[in-house]
Amino acid sequence: MASDLKTIAEKVYGGERLDVEDGRALFASRDIREIGRLAHVVRQRLHGDTTYYNVNRHFNYSNVCALSCKFCDFYRKKDQAGAYEYSLDDVRQQAQLAMEAGATEIHIVGGLHPWLPFEYYTDLMQAVHEVYPELHIKAFTAVEIVHLARISKRGKDIDGVLLDLKEAGLGSLPGGGAEVFDDRCHDAAFKGKIRSDRWIDVHRSAHRLGLMSNATILYGHIESHEDRLQHLLMLRESQDEAIEKGYPARFQTVIPLPFIPGRSEMSNLPGPTGLDDLKMLAISRLMLDNLAHVKAFWIMQTLELAQLSLQFGVDDIDGTVVWYDITKVKGDTSTHQEVTVNTLRQTIYEAGFEPVERDTLYRRIERDGPNWRLAGSEMVGTGS
Numbered sequence: 524m525a526s527d528l529k530t531i532a533e534k535v536y537g538g539e540r541l542d543v544e545d546g547r548a549l550f551a552s553r554d555i556r557e558i559g560r561l562a563h564v565v566r567q568r569l570h571g572d573t574t575y576y577n578v579n580r581h582f583n584y585s586n587v588c589a590l591s592c593k594f595c596d597f598y599r600k601k602d603q604a605g606a607y608e609y610s611l612d613d614v615r616q617q618a619q620l621a622m623e624a625g626a627t628e629i630h631i632v633g634g635l636h637p638w639l640p641f642e643y644y645t646d647l648m649q650a651v652h653e654v655y656p657e658l659h660i661k662a663f664t665a666v667e668i669v670h671l672a673r674i675s676k677r678g679k680d681i682d683g684v685l686l687d688l689k690e691a692g693l694g695s696l697p698g699g700g701a702e703v704f705d706d707r708c709h710d711a712a713f714k715g716k717i718r719s720d721r722w723i724d725v726h727r728s729a730h731r732l733g734l735m736s737n738a739t740i741l742y743g744h745i746e747s748h749e750d751r752l753q754h755l756l757m758l759r760e761s762q763d764e765a766i767e768k769g770y771p772a773r774f775q776t777v778i779p780l781p782f783i784p785g786r787s788e789m790s791n792l793p794g795p796t797g798l799d800d801l802k803m804l805a806i807s808r809l810m811l812d813n814l815a816h817v818k819a820f821w822i823m824q825t826l827e828l829a830q831l832s833l834q835f836g837v838d839d840i841d842g843t844v845v846w847y848d849i850t851k852v853k854g855d856t857s858t859h860q861e862v863t864v865n866t867l868r869q870t871i872y873e874a875g876f877e878p879v880e881r882d883t884l885y886r887r888i889e890r891d892g893p894n895w896r897l898a899g900s901e902m903v904g905t906g907s
């Protein structure tokens with residue numbers, strides 16, 4: 524029997540898991556207020572008024588990519604205008620800047636570079652770690668990890684790659700590269716990328732090896748509501764497995780990413796509307812009962828919508844970011860996309876919530892300018 528929002532509300536109040544029919548009913552419903560209200564019930568139960576942000580940096584080591592995904596506006600082919608790859612000295616400089624600013628996290632991803640050797644990636648981790656050991660390195664999507672396994676001369680498997688990176692300083696995996704798990708979408712928009720089973724395999728390995736990770740879904744392009752729902756259910760199933768098997772790590776956060784047409788090959792598509800953004804965030808909160816956090820990535824959803832989304836199930840609006848090269852909103856071509864801590868806090872306060880600075884693992888941070896510490900421990904004296 525098809526579900527309606529009344530049945531779903533009863534389940535939400537009773538703390539019961541929503542099933543696939545409930546998910547279909549949520550996507551089919553036009554009652555955005557009720558969907559938002561229910562997601563808010565779950566969010567309040569889990570986090571009260573707490574809303575997380577962090578002081579972070581993004582670093583894209585290279586935009587050169589062997590793939591040519593149609594939705595992607597970031598990749599360049601080698602020798603194409605605008606193609607770049609950063610040296611280890613550039614990386615050290617980034618780590619130094621992150622240290623001076625008192626960042627707690629650096630998020631490092633790049634294209635599938637055709638000739639950089641495996642050692643570049645471990646050296647990259649080590650370079651950051653040597654300059655600023657307190658900085659949490661969240662790096663490499665599952666797609667990059669599979670690429671590293673392919674290029675490693677000694678034929679490393681996924682576990683081997685993750686262990687080497689971990690030893691070199693890797694702290695956790697970001698959620699990128701998942702796109703939409705559906706095969707039809709895969710073949711039409713990101714053929715050549717790993718499929719859903721491989722993406723989940725990599726995260727399973729990370730969780731087994733004690734590396735926390737995040738999960739994304741790229742929505743608002745050629746996928747259907749059913750594709751979005753199946754994607755969320757696959758993530759939920761994978762998290763169930765991590766919990767049941769007692770893996771030391773799991774998915775922390777889901778980050779629904781709205782498709783930004785930019786100058787991609789799919790720039791003829793409009794991308795999702797604000798209403799769709801709110802609905803997607805709220806449904807993610809409702810369906811993913813075993814993931815602790817839902818993040819609106821303000822770079823993509825905009826800070827204005829991220830603020831509103833706090834009433835729609837979201838408890839995290841990401842961080843200060845500073846430089847971001849993968850998507851640019853408002854037709855801008857600059858990679859400088861930064862908000863200050865004051866703006867993030869003000870945005871959260873104004874929406875009626877309590878801003879809490881977190882580290883990558885959602886531990887509270889106490890801060891005095893660029894100097895910070897995990898709540899209750901020694902101050903990290905990083906600022907200049």
Ligand code: V47
Nearest residue numbers: 594595697698699700737739741780781782783820
């Ligand atoms: O993997 C690429 C997506 C992802 C476009 O784990 C696009 O904390 C929209 O994963 N429009 C990278 N999205 C971003 C990402 C992320 C961001 C913030 C936090 C975390 C985290 C992860 O961006 C890519 C891809 O799925 N992407 N092109 C586009 N045109």
